[in-house]
Amino acid sequence: NLSWNTTDDTLRNAFSSYGQILDSIVMRDRDTGRSRGFGFVTFSSGAEAQNAIASLNEQELDGRRIKVNLANARGSGGGG
Incomplete structure (x- = not known):
């Protein structure tokens, strides 16, 4: 539930004080x-991710209250 104006850099900056960020990305429509x-923000450790969740969940970023949680790991195969 990010603001439509939130950029990759804004996301990274908001989370950077909670640990070493390996990757951060705002998902975009591939056509528009x-x-x-x-x-998504990827931290170097689970403890850093948990710290960010505890600190930033339900806080405001770019004028919107954000929800911060752990993403489900991607599966390695197709469904069935």
Whole structure:
């Protein structure tokens, strides 16, 4: 539930004080380039991720209250 104006850099900056960020990305529509309203931040450790969740969940970023949680790990195969 990110603001449509949140950029990759804004996302990274918001989370950077909670640990070493390996990657951060705001997901965008591949046709329009418009933000899809969510993103991912990858920390170097689970403890750092938990610290960010505890500190930033339900806080405001770019004028919107954000939800911060752990993403489900991607599966290695197709469904069935």
